[in-house]
Amino acid sequence: MNRPVPELAGTIFEPLEFRNLTVKNRVFRSSISGRFDNYDGSGTETRINWDVKFARGGVGTIISSNSPVLPRGLIVPGYASLDSDERVPFWRELGKRVHEYDCAYIPQIAFSGRQRDIGGIQYETGLSSTDKPEPLHGFPCERMTVAQIRETVEAFAQAARRVREAELDGVEIHGCNGYLITQFLSPAINDRKDEYGGSLENRARFALEIVRAVRREVGDDLHLQFKISAADYHDALFPWEPKGTRIEDTIQVCKWLEEAGVDAFHVSVGSSFPHPRNPAGGFPITDSIRSYDTMLSSGKNTFRNYLMFRTWPVNRLFKRLWERSSRDGAEGINLPEARAVKQAVSVPVICAGGFQTASVISAAIENGWIDAVSMGRPLIANPDLVNLFAEGHDQAPRPCTYCNKCLINFVENPLGCYEESRFKSREEMVRQILSVYEGAPLPSEVT
Amino acid sequence: MIFEALRLGPLTVKNRVLRSSVAGRFDNYDGSGTDTRINWDVKFARGGVGAIISSNAPIDPRGGIVPGYAGVERDDRIPFWRKLGERVHEHDCAYILQIVHAGRERILPGLGEAIGLSSTDKAEPMNGFPCRSMTIAEIGDVVRAFAAAARRAREAGLDGVEVAGANGMLPTQFLSSAINDRHDDYGGSLENRARFAIEIVRAIRAEVGDGFCLGFKLSVRERLNELLPWLPSGNTLTESLRVCRWLEEAGVDYLHISVGGGFPHPRNPAGRFPAADVVKTFDTLLSSGRHTFRNYLAFRTWPLNRVFSWWWERPSRRVGIEGINLPEARAAKQAVSVPVLCTGGFQTASVIANAIERGDCDAVTIARPLVANPELVNLFAEGHDRAPRPCTYCNKCLFNFVENPLGCYEERRYASREEMLAEILSVYRMPERVDA
Numbered sequence: 001m002n003r004p005v006p007e008l009a010g011t012i013f014e015p016l017e018f019r020n021l022t023v024k025n026r027v028f029r030s031s032i033s034g035r036f037d038n039y040d041g042s043g044t045e046t047r048i049n050w051d052v053k054f055a056r057g058g059v060g061t062i063i064s065s066n067s068p069v070l071p072r073g074l075i076v077p078g079y080a081s082l083d084s085d086e087r088v089p090f091w092r093e094l095g096k097r098v099h100e101y102d103c104a105y106i107p108q109i110a111f112s113g114r115q116r117d118i119g120g121i122q123y124e125t126g127l128s129s130t131d132k133p134e135p136l137h138g139f140p141c142e143r144m145t146v147a148q149i150r151e152t153v154e155a156f157a158q159a160a161r162r163v164r165e166a167e168l169d170g171v172e173i174h175g176c177n178g179y180l181i182t183q184f185l186s187p188a189i190n191d192r193k194d195e196y197g198g199s200l201e202n203r204a205r206f207a208l209e210i211v212r213a214v215r216r217e218v219g220d221d222l223h224l225q226f227k228i229s230a231a232d233y234h235d236a237l238f239p240w241e242p243k244g245t246r247i248e249d250t251i252q253v254c255k256w257l258e259e260a261g262v263d264a265f266h267v268s269v270g271s272s273f274p275h276p277r278n279p280a281g282g283f284p285i286t287d288s289i290r291s292y293d294t295m296l297s298s299g300k301n302t303f304r305n306y307l308m309f310r311t312w313p314v315n316r317l318f319k320r321l322w323e324r325s326s327r328d329g330a331e332g333i334n335l336p337e338a339r340a341v342k343q344a345v346s347v348p349v350i351c352a353g354g355f356q357t358a359s360v361i362s363a364a365i366e367n368g369w370i371d372a373v374s375m376g377r378p379l380i381a382n383p384d385l386v387n388l389f390a391e392g393h394d395q396a397p398r399p400c401t402y403c404n405k406c407l408i409n410f411v412e413n414p415l416g417c418y419e420e421s422r423f424k425s426r427e428e429m430v431r432q433i434l435s436v437y438e439g440a441p442l443p444s445e446v447t
Numbered sequence: 448m449i450f451e452a453l454r455l456g457p458l459t460v461k462n463r464v465l466r467s468s469v470a471g472r473f474d475n476y477d478g479s480g481t482d483t484r485i486n487w488d489v490k491f492a493r494g495g496v497g498a499i500i501s502s503n504a505p506i507d508p509r510g511g512i513v514p515g516y517a518g519v520e521r522d523d524r525i526p527f528w529r530k531l532g533e534r535v536h537e538h539d540c541a542y543i544l545q546i547v548h549a550g551r552e553r554i555l556p557g558l559g560e561a562i563g564l565s566s567t568d569k570a571e572p573m574n575g576f577p578c579r580s581m582t583i584a585e586i587g588d589v590v591r592a593f594a595a596a597a598r599r600a601r602e603a604g605l606d607g608v609e610v611a612g613a614n615g616m617l618p619t620q621f622l623s624s625a626i627n628d629r630h631d632d633y634g635g636s637l638e639n640r641a642r643f644a645i646e647i648v649r650a651i652r653a654e655v656g657d658g659f660c661l662g663f664k665l666s667v668r669e670r671l672n673e674l675l676p677w678l679p680s681g682n683t684l685t686e687s688l689r690v691c692r693w694l695e696e697a698g699v700d701y702l703h704i705s706v707g708g709g710f711p712h713p714r715n716p717a718g719r720f721p722a723a724d725v726v727k728t729f730d731t732l733l734s735s736g737r738h739t740f741r742n743y744l745a746f747r748t749w750p751l752n753r754v755f756s757w758w759w760e761r762p763s764r765r766v767g768i769e770g771i772n773l774p775e776a777r778a779a780k781q782a783v784s785v786p787v788l789c790t791g792g793f794q795t796a797s798v799i800a801n802a803i804e805r806g807d808c809d810a811v812t813i814a815r816p817l818v819a820n821p822e823l824v825n826l827f828a829e830g831h832d833r834a835p836r837p838c839t840y841c842n843k844c845l846f847n848f849v850e851n852p853l854g855c856y857e858e859r860r861y862a863s864r865e866e867m868l869a870e871i872l873s874v875y876r877m878p879e880r881v882d883a
Contacts, residue, residue: 038875039851039852039872039875040852040875042875046475046479080815118850120851121847121851121852121868121871122868174813221621270697290734290735291734292731293731293732293733293734294730294850295730296733296743297726297727298729299730299732306733315566412555412731413476413557413558414476414477414558430559433558434476434477434558437475437476437477
């Protein structure tokens with residue numbers, strides 16, 4: 001691509017060099033996808049269509065949506081997994097299709113722990129550091145034994161090996177947003193009395209063991225990044241809750257992780273997903289009522305929550321509480337934490353959190369706060385956002401409104417932008433959402 | 448008798464067992480087909496059935512029951528159906544596409560229109576799915592859409608189409624005296640209520656000609672008062688037999704006999720109401736209708752759920768499940784000269800053979816027992832009267848399909864829960880090809 005790079009976009013289009021990987025620009029598609037794959041974790045053409053859309057739109061790197069390393073580690077059924085060797089050909093094919101656009105592909109290897117929105121038919125309960133259910137929905141879990149911890153560490157290593165065999169460009173360990181690794185790291189969740197709980201060192205043991213096991217399995221030359229919740233903000237909804245992990249703790253953990261072989265950090269926040277600060281923005285009541293019903297059988301608090309979402313004025317109150325955290329804006333909400341991590345480590349730092357303005361992104365990079373950004377929702381709204389930046393736009397003509405309707409719809413409906421105000425008509429919106437089922441043309445077919 | 452060939456108009460089927468219309472939400476949300484659907488259907492073709500009647504294929508984007516079923520509403524769906532037909536034909540099995548418009552029976556409306564179409568403005572009574580009464584122009588559009596769907600089935604090289612006229616689908620909503628409250632040419636007298644169905648059959652015949660098999664599935668007794676006691680019962684057998692004769696005159700090659708003016712219905716699929724499983728998946732429907740929350744509370748709450756189960760299971764207890772619709776099929780067979788297929792819990796070779804020999808029906812269609820034992824017909828051929836582990840009519844398959852892959856969820860039929868899960872999830876793996 002020999003397009004002139006406008007002044008405005010600045011550093012966005014400078015390649016980013018990691019120790020083992022160089023990517024063409026500073027925008028990563030963050031881990032996001034709909035329930036486009038099969039219930040058993042096998043991948044589909046639809047997933048390929050989904051990811052290729054962003055590669056065509058100009059992002060330098062795609063981080064896959066969460067890919068479970070074991071069947072019990074799923075968040076909801078319908079996401080392609082990396083839990084067995086027979087999955088490798090699918091990922092290889094997906095990687096090839098994305099590489100056609102000079103875009104790197106990094107699978108995110110994940111384990112949900114107790115945060116399973118829909119547990120599926122295989123396991124009634126999740127695994128966690130604790131046996132206390134997840135607090136918002138009441139998803140049940142079992143406290144992991146040391147044998148189960150070892151098995152899970154090894155499963156992460158094997159998933160990373162599969163990524164390498166699929167000829168992809170690196171691997172991201174999903175260590176944030178309230179999933180299993182957060183459940184160990186967070187003092188607000190982890191109540192263990194053994195060597196995996198208590199002190200910071202003990203709580204970080206699980207994460208460090210995973211990184212070391214992955215390195216042992218894939219060698220020193222595969223790009224390995226770690227996504228971390230730099231701060232838990234565990235008290236974001238209810239001030240009487242403990243704060244959880246603070247940035248000072250995270251800085252220490254990141255130093256340990258870097259020593260263990262991590263090539264980059266991807267900074268997010270929050271001890272749960274969703275969390276008022278991630279994805280920061282609106283709490284769409286009407287959409288929640290329509291799709292939260294599917295989760296009623298998943299936890300012991302879901303029925304209470306469903307009644308709350310349906311009932312005025314409790315739903316309004318909840319909405320206000322939720323949206324309080326992002327009242328200063330969603331774009332760049334995690335920059336303070338990312339900057340603190342960057343100052344403490346020597347590897348590059350990628351920051352998530354509402355980015356969609358070229359000047360905001362390039363300023364953050366030029367100021368040395370971060371090295372790159374990752375985007376979820378703004379790219380769902382405008383998959384060609386990076387191409388728009390290259391053409392000189394500072395923002396897309398119809399930017400993401402952070403309404404979070406995409407997030408709320410994914411359980412029941414195909415992922416896409418559900419903000420009707422961004423489209424000429426509801427029909428246009430539905431057509432755009434359903435277009436994911438139609439294959440994207442190859443680069444040679446694009447005029 | 449079971450292994451004698453069956454003629455359905457221009458189509459010859461190798462035996463007397465057809466797989467009835469059943470599949471999970473295996474396709475894409477937009478109605479495009481997937482390999483999983485092919486795996487699902489091929490499994491039954493391998494198991495020996497003479498023909499497969501597809502699961503409901505919507506003829507219109509608004510006519511789907513729930514997202515995730517391959518549609519036949521556009522020409523670009525044809526290549527998928529052709530590929531599916533070819534794979535099924537490898538097993539010397541015929542493939543009949545069931546074409547459907549759900550009308551107001553949309554258990555998950557998806558992203559399309561929020562309101563279903565029907566003969567009436569009155570919401571569906573059980574779950575309160577909203578609808579509005581169709582205009583004459585809309586009726587004409589739907590009739591033409593049925594004909595176009597049948598043309599696509601023929602172009603795809605399939606062996607026939609079956610109009611889903613039973614079980615509360617749109618043609619039922621017109622046929623039913625308990626549902627249709629129109630005052631125009633499409634409501635009132637039985638002739639008027641049947642007009643929509645007859646127009647569909649004639650339009651299909653005009654489109655595909657005489658050389659293509661055309662069947663019609665009909666609920667010959669609606670018994671809506673068995674669903675909820677305060678509803679009127681709907682069409683009687685006598686009324687339906689007149690409709691059968693009209694359908695025959697209009698050109699159908701066979702009639703497929705079912706009962707129940709809604710779906711599900713205590714007689715279709717007859718059997719248990721598994722309240723514990725229902726609670727786990729019915730939640731998904733809460734945003735679909737006005738009464739779904741009421742029903743959900745009832746299904747969760749002892750003793751209301753017990754009372755409802757008792758009520759639901761009453762017809763099955765009183766008359767039995769296997770062959771529950773044979774009296775109605777016999778009456779239809781006496782009224783028409785085209786072949787009559789009968790659905791309803793069949794899974795015993797001697798029961799099926801006797802029914803055919805007695806002249807109650809010409810063939811049977813099977814859904815749940817084949818979900819439990821896809822190889823059932825091959826077992827019959829080997830001399831078994833029943834599968835070693837027959838279907839228990841627990842209906843857990845039915846109530847799981849909204850959220851989970853369709854399969855047999857009766858744990859007692861398996862050595863372990865793991866075996867059950869492996870069997871259910873095997874649908875995502877391509878069965879070996881015949882030549883393999």
